[in-house]
Amino acid sequence: MREPSGHRRQRHQWLVHLVLLILSAAFLFPLVWLVSTALKPIEETMRQPPTIIPSSFQWHNFRDAFVYGADKLGYVPFLVYGRNTLLLCILGVSGVVVSNSLVAYAFARLKWPGRDILFAATLATMMIPFPVLMVPIYAFFRSLGWIGTFKPLWVPAWFGNAFSIFLLRQFFRTIPFELSEAARIDGCSEWGIFRQVVLPLAKPALAVVALFHFMYTWRDFLGPLIYLMDQRTFTLSLGLQFYQSQHGGTQWHLLMAASTIVVAPVIVLFFFTQRQFIQGIAVTGIKG
Secondary structure, three states, X not given: OOOOHHHXXXXXHHHHHHHHHXXXXXXXXXXXXXXXXXXXXXXXXXXXXXXXXXXXXXXXXXXXXXXXXHHOOOOOOHHHHHHHHHHHHHHHHHHHHHHHHHHHHHHHHOOOOOHHXXXXXXXXXXXXXXXXXXXXXXXXXXXXXXXXXXXHHHHHHHHOOHHHHXXXXXXXXXXXXXXXXXXXXXXXXXXXXXXXXXXXXXXHHHHHHHHHHHHHHHHOOHHHHHHOOOHHHOOHHHHHHXXXXXXXXXXXXXXXXXXXXXXXXXXXXXXXXXXXXXXHHHHHHHOO
8 A cells, every 4th residue: 555645745854853863962962062071070070981960060160260260370361362253253244244235245246347257256266275375475465564463364355255245245236137227217325225225235244244254253263373473463263272271180160161251252152043044045056
């Protein structure tokens, strides 16, 4: 007897959900292990076989992660690191949103000689690995006297990013050109069309670009490692490494507690912006 199609479809959905749950658990496990280690006593962090649930929850580890160094082995100013990181995020996100939206609008909505060739060249820059450019970029910033300052970490964001330009261009191309033509007939300038017609409709895509760059800047380690020299200018990612080296034999429970506090803002931000994030990714991925 042939199985009804409705039963086959339902069984298929259960199988898909099971696979998704397994994959979700695999991706979530590092975060669970991070929080678990942050709540363990120091003697349990290296126990064999390892345990996920601590024998006793050491909530004071989160406090000790910030004050332990001040009492024992040197002060680690995480609040200063957080302020520096937040400043770089604000400057970088502002630059990415402004510069990339302007460039993407020119590629998507304006007609000018060499547009497609230049856009292809822009996308080609994504294939150049950063280690190839690291030395010449460092030499360039050193000639400007920017080494040891925040400028190498946020000024480039104001000159466009190939991936963000591509993402916004794809979204701008989904906006009907009839809206621009109607605004142009009403006497609106090109700048007015961009600011009053296109940008309000592109909020999901702009939110995606802003969120991507915020997460990149928040967790960036290589850039601060190359350009920052003074501990007072360190970011959170670099501060965690400095924290580990400060304490010689790593206090894993305190390091994981500090890492949990550093990761938490990104998780909270994504939780509150996930609707705009998914909407922006879906639209730019389907059309264009």
